[in-house]
Structure formats: C-alpha cells, structure tokens
Amino acid sequence: MVAGSSGDDPQVSDVIAAEYETLTPECRADPGRLGGFLAPDFHEFGASGAEFGVEGTAERVAAYTDPEGEAIRVERMRGFRLADGLVMVKYTSENNGRRAHRTSLWRRVAPGRWQMFHHQGTPTVDSRTRPD
Incomplete structure (x- = not known):
C-alpha cells in the first residue's frame, strides 16, 4: 500500500527533510x-557498486566531504509512505559531475525520529554516451 508522495503526509514530509539534511x-x-x-x-x-554497512559509513563520508563545499544537487525528490512508520524516498543526485538515481528507506524509531536503514545509488546513463 503506497500512500503517495503528497507533502500533506507528515511522515513523508519529515523523512524528506531528514534526507535533505x-x-x-x-x-x-x-x-x-x-x-x-x-x-x-x-x-x-553505493553508486560505485560497493556495499557498505553502518560500521564506518559516517566516518568514510566525512573523510571526503568539505564542510564548506557545495551541497549535493538534488532533482525530483519524492517520498512514499509504504506503511505507518515506513517511508521510501527517491531522487536523482549530482555530486562532482556524477549523477545517480537514489532510493532510501526510512523507519520511525520514536515519535518524530527517523533513521535510514537502506540506501541505494545507481549511476545514471549519460544520454550523450548511451547507444541508440
């Protein structure tokens, strides 16, 4: 059952705000x-094809992130409530010239508190290099 991507759903709105953060x-x-x-x-x-668990992920991301740098560009972010307390987010990102389709799954762990438990990035096909 998909409740949809309406901004009227506070669960979806909360998760989209968390994803942007x-x-x-x-x-x-x-x-x-x-x-x-x-x-x-x-x-x-990851969009690189690598597989990661929670161990060391935040430290790995921090090691290559400039806190004064540009934010990751996001296109078409939308969320879908799959069930009460379970939201999927989909969007396309661009970071340092690399584009990827992304999906995250979030679960509510306490009132107003959400955590991401799955993320996948898939590189996009550049239309200039895609075969006809």
Whole structure:
C-alpha cells in the first residue's frame, strides 16, 4: 500500500527533510551528526557498486566531504509512505559531475525520529554516451 508522495503526509514530509539534511556538507562532514540518521542495521549499495554497512559509513563520508563545499544537487525528490512508520524516498543526485538515481528507506524509531536503514545509488546513463 503506497500512500503517495503528497507533502500533506507528515511522515513523508519529515523523512524528506531528514534526507535533505543528510545531503548537506555540514551534516556529511560531521560523523556524529550523520551517524544519528543511520540505523544500526543500515545497509548501502553505493553508486560505485560497493556495499557498505553502518560500521564506518559516517566516518568514510566525512573523510571526503568539505564542510564548506557545495551541497549535493538534488532533482525530483519524492517520498512514499509504504506503511505507518515506513517511508521510501527517491531522487536523482549530482555530486562532482556524477549523477545517480537514489532510493532510501526510512523507519520511525520514536515519535518524530527517523533513521535510514537502506540506501541505494545507481549511476545514471549519460544520454550523450548511451547507444541508440
């Protein structure tokens, strides 16, 4: 059952705000801040093809993030409530010239508190290099 991507759903709105926060250079450069958004069972398939668990993820992201740098560009972010306390977010990102389609799954862990437990990034196909 998908409740949809309406901004009228406070669960979807809360999760989209949290997702945007995780994309700011200030959050990404601070392992404690970013780590607070990651569930203990967090799992990621990165756009690089690598697979990551929660262990060391916030520190790894912080190591390559300039807190004064540009924010990751986001297109078409939308959220879908899959069930009460479970929201999926989808968007396209661009970071340092690399574009990826992204999906995150978030669960509510306390009233008003959400954690991401799964994330996947898939590189986009550049239309200039895509075969006809």
